Amino acid sequence: MAEKIKLNKESGFGGAVVIVPPGEGETISFLLLDEKQNAAMFWSMVKTKAEIALSEIEQAERQQGAFGARR
Secondary structure (H helix, E strand, O other): OHHHHHHHHHOOOEEEEEOOOOOOOEEEEEEEEEOOOOOOHHHHHHHHHHHHHHHHHHHHHHHHHHHHOOO
């Protein structure tokens, strides 16, 4: 990610994030290029990515429960 930031710093840096969850979770990363450097846009994207990840976890847990995997 640091290299991406360096390569794109002249394009209007709008923020960057790397989220590495524990265990088998999928890493989330993105670089936002925004000349206006809109903090609300950045945090909205972080929130949306987190909500999607949580939704996928909840769905996977429901599916495991449907097949009797929970005890």
